[in-house]
Amino acid sequence: IARAVLATLDSGGGASNAPGGGGGDVNAAVYLGVAFGSTLGGTATLTGTGPNIILQGTMTHLFGVAPTYLEWFLATAGLSATGVLACWAILAAYAAGPPAGLGLGLEWLGLGLGL
Numbered sequence: 090i091a092r093a094v095l096a097t098l099d100s101g102g103g104a105s106n107a108p109g110g111g112g113g114d115v116n117a118a119v120y121l122g123v124a125f126g127s128t129l130g131g132t133a134t135l136t137g138t139g140p141n142i143i144l145q146g147t148m149t150h151l152f153g154v155a156p157t158y159l160e161w162f163l164a165t166a167g168l169s170a171t172g173v174l175a176c177w178a179i180l181a182a183y184a185a186g187p188p189a190g191l192g193l194g195l196e197w198l199g200l201g202l203g204l
Contacts (some may be wrong), residue, residue, distance in 0.1 A: 091119050095116055099114065119184075122180050126173060129172040129176060131175050132169050134162065135161040145161075
């Protein structure tokens with residue numbers, strides 16, 4: 090799906106990844122969004138990630154409490170939604186690139202974000 094979205098953007102002229110064009114890297118932002126979204130979404134479901142199952146087993150063994158799928162979702166949905174929104178904001182800013190002439194002074198971080 091990510092490749093189809095990027096192909097549509099490239100053919101329609103909706104995204105520019107040209108160096109020095111003032112824009113960020115839309116392709117990288119889309120691929121990172123897919124990866125981060127799947128990780129963040131997996132934390133909201135009990136069987137979404139392996140550590141969730143391990144935590145459920147540990148809670149059952151130590152405390153005698155085994156959360157159900159609904160209880161797990163209600164406990165983690167807020168954190169997952171907040172993470173998705175924060176990820177979207179960061180990747181949208183990364184894809185747009187910094188405003189022209191704005192030196193944010195973050196080169197020393199070495200993140201390779203071009204900020």
